[in-house]
Amino acid sequence: MEPPHTPSPLTEQDRDIADAVARESPRLRNFIRRRVIDQDEAEDILQDVFEELVETWRLPEPIEQVGAWLFRVARNRIIDRFRKKKEAPLPDAIDTDGPGGEYRLDLALPSPDAGPEAAYARAALLDTLRAALDELPATQREVFVAHELDGHSFKELAAATGVGVNTLLARKRYAVLHLRKRLQSSYDGPEI
Secondary structure, three states: OOOOOOOOOOOHHHHHHHHHHHHHHHHHHHHHHOOOOOHHHHHHHHHHHHHHHHHHHOOOOOOOOHHHHHHHHHHHHHHHHHHHOOOOOOHHHEOOOOOOOOEOHHHHOOOOOOOHHHHHHHHHHHHHHHHHHHHOOHHHHHHHHHHHHOOOOHHHHHHHHOOOHHHHHHHHHHHHHHHHHHHHHHHHOOOO
């Protein structure tokens, strides 16, 4: 009869890795969860970061500041995941009853009938959007509102205003960039 297999004792390197993971895990998990909406995806990123830590720890060059290194790797993993995703309208924001299945901003917001938390979130997002729209130059704001909120095509806007389609597209692009930057904090929370 063979003696039961006893696990080999942890090496000093293994203990150092385990200590680093235990020490940094709560802060790193919170950091990732504030930036990634899908909690399963956030946990995947956390595990990827720790896997990379183990691989890198075993290299001859030591990691000087483990905490800073982990947050840098986590930030890079988050950016990589978002780059891989294609930007597409939210499925719930498509008006399947309207002509052509158009994207509607009002459908992307939380429903006011979904309870007090959803109503509060909707009001807060709309207030932030209004403030961000007010910051835009009038020409950019008008194009954004006419196209996104009122549903006018660029051809219709060009015919009504006498401004070229390419100019209207550029104005809307600048508006979207500003709004995205301004509204990002509503989704991400404050930076560390």
